[in-house]
Amino acid sequence: MNDRVVVAGAVYDRGRLLAARRSAPPELAGRWELPGGKLEPGESGEQALVRELREELGVETEPLERIPGEWPLKPGYVLRVWTARLVSGVPAPLQDHDELRWLGPGESDAVDWLDQDLPAVAEAMRRLPDG
Ligand code: CDP
Numbered sequence: 001m002n003d004r005v006v007v008a009g010a011v012y013d014r015g016r017l018l019a020a021r022r023s024a025p026p027e028l029a030g031r032w033e034l035p036g037g038k039l040e041p042g043e044s045g046e047q048a049l050v051r052e053l054r055e056e057l058g059v060e061t062e063p064l065e066r067i068p069g070e071w072p073l074k075p076g077y078v079l080r081v082w083t084a085r086l087v088s089g090v091p092a093p094l095q096d097h098d099e100l101r102w103l104g105p106g107e108s109d110a111v112d113w114l115d116q117d118l119p120a121v122a123e124a125m126r127r128l129p130d131g
Contacts, residue, residue, distance in 0.1 A: 001076075003072075003076055003077055003078045004038060004039070004076055004077050004078075005038070005039040005045065005048075005077075005078055005079075005080055006036060006037060006038055006039070006073060006077055006078065006079050006080070007036045007037070007038075007039055007045050007048045007049045007052065007079075007080055007081070007082065008033065008034035008035060008036030008049075008079060008080070008081045008082075008117070008120070009034055009035060009036055009049050009052075009053050009061060009063070009081070009082055009083075009084040010034055010067065010081060010082070010083045010084065010120065010121070010124030010127075011034075011035070011053065011059075011061055011084045011085075011086055011091070012064075012083060012084070012085055012086065012128065012129055013085070013086035013102070014102075014131045015104060015105070015128060015129060015130055015131025016102035016103055016104045016128070016131070017102070017103045017108070017121075017124055017125060017128060018034075018035070018086075018091060018100060018101075018102060018103075019032045019033075019034075019100070019101045019102075019103055019111050019113070020032065020033055020034070020035040020056075020057075020091075020093065020096075020097040020099075020100050021033075021093075021097055021098055021099040021100070021101075021111070022096060022097060022098075022114075023093075023096060023097055023098040024096065028114065030112070031112055031113065031114045032101075032111040032112055032113050032114065032117075033113065033114050033117050034081060034117055034120060034121065034124070035052065035053060035056050035057060035096075035097065036048075036049060036052050036053070036056075036079075036081075037052040037055075037056065037096075038077075045063075045066070045080055045082065046063040046082065049061070049063055049082055049084065050062075050063065053084070055094070055095060056093075056094055056095045056096055056097065057089075057091040057092060057093070057094060057097075057100075058089055058090075058091065058092050058094050059086060059087075059088065059089035059090070059091050060086075060087040060088045060089055061084040061085060061086055061087055062084060062085045062087050063082045063083070063084045064082065064083040064084055064085055065082065065083055066080065066081070066082050067081040067082065067083065067120050067123045067124060067127075068123075069081075069119065069120070069123075071116050071117075071119060071120065072116065073116055079116055079117070079120070081117075081120040081123075081124070083124060083127055103125075104128075104131075105125070105128055108121055108122070108125045
Protein backbone atom coordinates (compact mmCIF):
# COMPACT_ATOMS: atom_id res chain seq x y z
CA MET A 1 0.00 0.00 0.00
CA ASN A 2 1.20 3.48 -0.78
CA ASP A 3 1.27 6.00 2.02
CA ARG A 4 -1.33 8.77 1.91
CA VAL A 5 0.17 12.13 1.05
CA VAL A 6 -0.29 15.23 3.19
CA VAL A 7 0.70 18.45 1.41
CA ALA A 8 1.81 21.57 3.22
CA GLY A 9 2.76 25.07 2.13
CA ALA A 10 5.70 27.26 3.03
CA VAL A 11 3.73 30.43 2.25
CA TYR A 12 5.78 33.55 1.63
CA ASP A 13 4.73 37.16 1.68
CA ARG A 14 6.95 40.22 1.87
CA GLY A 15 10.01 38.20 2.86
CA ARG A 16 8.35 36.28 5.66
CA LEU A 17 7.18 32.69 6.18
CA LEU A 18 3.72 31.83 7.52
CA ALA A 19 3.49 29.57 10.58
CA ALA A 20 0.17 28.19 11.87
CA ARG A 21 -0.58 26.85 15.35
CA ARG A 22 -2.73 23.72 15.42
CA SER A 23 -5.86 23.71 17.58
CA ALA A 24 -6.54 19.97 17.14
CA PRO A 25 -6.18 17.05 17.63
CA PRO A 26 -5.19 17.26 21.32
CA GLU A 27 -1.80 15.58 20.79
CA LEU A 28 -0.81 18.22 18.20
CA ALA A 29 -2.64 21.27 19.59
CA GLY A 30 -0.32 24.14 20.44
CA ARG A 31 2.43 23.03 18.05
CA TRP A 32 3.16 25.00 14.89
CA GLU A 33 3.10 23.70 11.33
CA LEU A 34 3.23 24.61 7.71
CA PRO A 35 -0.50 24.62 6.88
CA GLY A 36 -1.94 21.98 4.56
CA GLY A 37 -3.86 18.74 4.51
CA LYS A 38 -4.53 15.45 2.79
CA LEU A 39 -4.32 14.96 -0.94
CA GLU A 40 -7.69 13.87 -2.32
CA PRO A 41 -8.05 11.31 -5.14
CA GLY A 42 -7.42 12.83 -8.58
CA GLU A 43 -5.67 15.94 -7.27
CA SER A 44 -2.11 16.97 -7.96
CA GLY A 45 -0.06 18.05 -4.97
CA GLU A 46 -0.22 21.65 -6.12
CA GLN A 47 -4.02 21.51 -6.54
CA ALA A 48 -4.44 20.03 -3.06
CA LEU A 49 -2.19 22.70 -1.59
CA VAL A 50 -4.13 25.58 -3.17
CA ARG A 51 -7.43 24.02 -1.98
CA GLU A 52 -6.23 23.38 1.58
CA LEU A 53 -4.82 26.89 1.99
CA ARG A 54 -8.08 28.35 0.67
CA GLU A 55 -10.16 26.22 3.08
CA GLU A 56 -7.99 26.63 6.16
CA LEU A 57 -6.81 30.23 5.77
CA GLY A 58 -9.13 31.88 3.23
CA VAL A 59 -6.33 32.92 0.91
CA GLU A 60 -5.34 32.38 -2.70
CA THR A 61 -1.81 31.11 -3.24
CA GLU A 62 0.44 30.12 -6.09
CA PRO A 63 2.72 27.10 -5.58
CA LEU A 64 6.33 27.91 -6.48
CA GLU A 65 8.46 24.76 -6.07
CA ARG A 66 8.53 21.48 -4.24
CA ILE A 67 10.99 21.24 -1.36
CA PRO A 68 12.85 18.00 -2.14
CA GLY A 69 12.12 15.14 0.22
CA GLU A 70 9.26 13.43 1.96
CA TRP A 71 8.80 13.09 5.72
CA PRO A 72 6.94 10.41 7.69
CA LEU A 73 3.93 11.44 9.78
CA LYS A 74 1.68 9.07 11.70
CA PRO A 75 1.78 5.52 10.24
CA GLY A 76 0.48 5.48 6.66
CA TYR A 77 1.03 9.20 5.97
CA VAL A 78 3.89 11.19 4.47
CA LEU A 79 4.41 14.94 4.24
CA ARG A 80 5.36 16.78 1.04
CA VAL A 81 6.00 20.52 1.06
CA TRP A 82 5.88 23.25 -1.56
CA THR A 83 6.88 26.85 -1.31
CA ALA A 84 4.04 29.16 -2.29
CA ARG A 85 3.38 32.84 -2.82
CA LEU A 86 0.45 34.65 -1.22
CA VAL A 87 -1.60 35.98 -4.14
CA SER A 88 -4.60 37.52 -2.37
CA GLY A 89 -6.35 37.67 0.97
CA VAL A 90 -5.19 37.96 4.54
CA PRO A 91 -4.67 34.56 6.19
CA ALA A 92 -7.10 33.81 9.02
CA PRO A 93 -7.26 30.68 11.21
CA LEU A 94 -10.58 29.37 9.80
CA GLN A 95 -10.01 25.63 10.44
CA ASP A 96 -7.50 23.52 12.35
CA HIS A 97 -5.54 26.53 13.69
CA ASP A 98 -5.95 29.14 16.42
CA GLU A 99 -3.03 31.46 15.73
CA LEU A 100 -0.90 32.53 12.79
CA ARG A 101 2.50 34.24 12.69
CA TRP A 102 4.71 35.65 9.98
CA LEU A 103 8.38 34.83 10.60
CA GLY A 104 11.19 36.87 9.12
CA PRO A 105 14.78 35.82 8.53
CA GLY A 106 16.28 34.31 11.67
CA GLU A 107 12.93 33.89 13.39
CA SER A 108 12.24 30.24 12.60
CA ASP A 109 12.98 29.18 16.20
CA ALA A 110 10.40 31.62 17.54
CA VAL A 111 7.66 28.96 17.45
CA ASP A 112 7.46 25.32 18.57
CA TRP A 113 7.25 23.51 15.23
CA LEU A 114 5.97 19.95 14.90
CA ASP A 115 9.04 17.70 14.75
CA GLN A 116 8.04 16.32 11.35
CA ASP A 117 7.92 19.84 9.85
CA LEU A 118 11.41 20.89 10.99
CA PRO A 119 13.45 19.77 7.94
CA ALA A 120 11.06 21.47 5.53
CA VAL A 121 10.90 24.62 7.67
CA ALA A 122 14.70 24.86 7.69
CA GLU A 123 14.79 24.56 3.91
CA ALA A 124 11.90 27.01 3.50
CA MET A 125 13.78 29.56 5.61
CA ARG A 126 16.88 29.12 3.46
CA ARG A 127 14.74 29.90 0.40
CA LEU A 128 12.97 32.91 1.95
CA PRO A 129 12.64 35.53 -0.80
CA ASP A 130 13.71 39.12 -0.16
CA GLY A 131 10.93 41.31 1.13
O1 CDP B 1 -7.14 19.04 6.72
P1 CDP B 1 -6.95 17.54 6.60
O2 CDP B 1 -7.85 16.72 7.48
O3 CDP B 1 -6.93 17.09 5.18
O4 CDP B 1 -5.46 17.25 7.13
P2 CDP B 1 -4.78 17.74 8.47
O5 CDP B 1 -5.53 17.23 9.66
O6 CDP B 1 -4.48 19.18 8.43
O7 CDP B 1 -3.39 16.98 8.35
C1 CDP B 1 -3.33 15.57 8.27
C2 CDP B 1 -2.24 15.07 9.16
O8 CDP B 1 -0.97 15.58 8.74
C3 CDP B 1 -2.40 15.50 10.61
O9 CDP B 1 -2.05 14.39 11.44
C4 CDP B 1 -1.39 16.61 10.75
O10 CDP B 1 -0.92 16.73 12.05
C5 CDP B 1 -0.30 16.20 9.80
N1 CDP B 1 0.45 17.39 9.32
C6 CDP B 1 1.77 17.59 9.73
O11 CDP B 1 2.31 16.79 10.49
N2 CDP B 1 2.46 18.67 9.30
C7 CDP B 1 1.89 19.56 8.47
N3 CDP B 1 2.60 20.60 8.06
C8 CDP B 1 0.56 19.38 8.03
C9 CDP B 1 -0.14 18.27 8.48
